[in-house]
Amino acid sequence: MIKERDNMETGRIAVLLFNLGGPDGPDAVQPFLFNLFFDPAIISLPLPLRWAIAKLISTRRAPFARENYALMGGGSPLLPETLSQARALEAELEGRGLTVRAWPVMRYWHPFAPEVVAEVKAWAPDRIIALPLYPQFSTSTSASSLKDWHRAARKAGLRVPTSTVCCWPVEPGLVEAHASLIVERWHQAEAEAPGRPMRILLSAHGLPKKIIERGDPYQWQVEQSCAAVMDRVAAMLGRPLDTIDWQVCYQSRVGPLEWIGPSTDAEVERAGRDGCGLILVPIAFVSEHVETLVELDVEYRHLAEKSGVAPYLRAPTPTTHPAFIRGLGDLVMQAAGREGVAPDRAGPSCPAKFGCCACRANT
C-alpha cells in the first residue's frame, strides 16, 4: 500500500470508474449493441457506413443477446457491481482521510459520460481521477471511454485538474485478489477430485488481430497480468511455477475478422483431450456480467461437459475483494499526487511498439 504523505492536501476528489456498461432490460439490448458497434474504436469505418453496419449487426444480434441477458434476469449486473465497487472504494479512501466520491461512467449504456459530467460538476471537486476498470489498456475500451469523457467534459465546460491511470495490469492488489480466488478453487478441486490433474485457464476478452497490429498493448498487458498472478499462485501453493499447468486464452469473439488466440473454447476442448479438469479465471474482468455469468458459467461449462472436462470450476472476478479495493485505493493515492496520464507505478513500461498506449500517446 502506498503511504499517504503527511498533510497531503487533496481537497475533494471525484473518482471516475469507467466500464463498458450493459443493458438494464430487454428493450435496451439492441440500442446498447448499436452504441457499441457505432463506436469508431470498435468498427473503424467512416460515416454513414459505420451507422448502417452498426444498425445491421445490432438488429441481427439482439435476439440472441437478449436470450443471454434473460439468463441474468433480463439485464446486465455490471452497473450494480460497479456501484458496489464505487461505495467500497469511497469507504477505503475515507479511511485514509480523503474526501472522495466515486462514479461509474459507462461507455455504451447509462450512466453515460454527459450524465456523470453534470453530477460531477454539481459536486465541484478540486481534482478528478479517471480510473478505467480495465486493468489492461486497449484502444477499444479505456481509450474509447477516456475520449468520450473528455468530449463530454469539454462540452459541459467542466474544467478540473485531472489525473488518469491508463493501465494497471500487475497492480499488487489486483494480483493478490485474483491469486487468492484461484487458490480457493484449487483447494476445492483437490477436495472434489483428489489426484485429478488440473489446468488453470486464464481467459481474457479477445480482440481482432488488426487492433493489436496497430500498436494496441492489450494482449501484452494481459500476458503481464497472467504471469504476475501465476507467480503469486505458485507462491501461495508453495510450489514451483513450472509444476503448475496454466494457459492464457481469449474469449468472446464477435464478427468475421481474425481474433487473437488461442480461443477459450479450443482450450476447453483440448483440456478434454488431455484428461484434465479446469479452473477458469476471468483475467481481464473485475466484475461479473454476461461474459462471465453466461459465457463462462453456461456456454463453456456446457462445452466442458461435452468434452469430458471435470471438474470445471470458475474463479470469481475480484469485484469487492478487500485486496482489490485496497489496490484501487492505492491507484487513486498515486494519481492524486500528480497530473496527466500515467500507468500504475508497479507495472513495467509498455515496449515502444505499443504506441497506442495512453501513457505513450499521452491522450
Ligand SMILES: C=CC1=C(C)c2cc3[nH]c(cc4nc(cc5[nH]c(cc1n2)c(C)c5CCC(=O)O)C(CCC(=O)O)=C4C)c(C)c3C=C
Ligand atoms: C477487456 C474488456 C473488453 C474488451 C477488450 C472488449 C472488446 C470488444 N468487445 C466487443 C463486443 C462485445 N462486447 C460485449 C460485452 C462486453 N464486453 C466487455 C469487455 C470488453 N470488450 C464487457 C465487460 C462486456 C459485458 C457488458 C454487459 O452486458 O455487462 C458485447 C455484448 C454481449 C454480446 O452480445 O456478446 C459485444 C457485442 C468487441 C467487438 C470488442 C473489440 C473490438
Ligand SMILES: [Fe+2]
Ligand atoms: Fe466486449
Ligand SMILES: [Fe+2]
Ligand atoms: Fe503503457
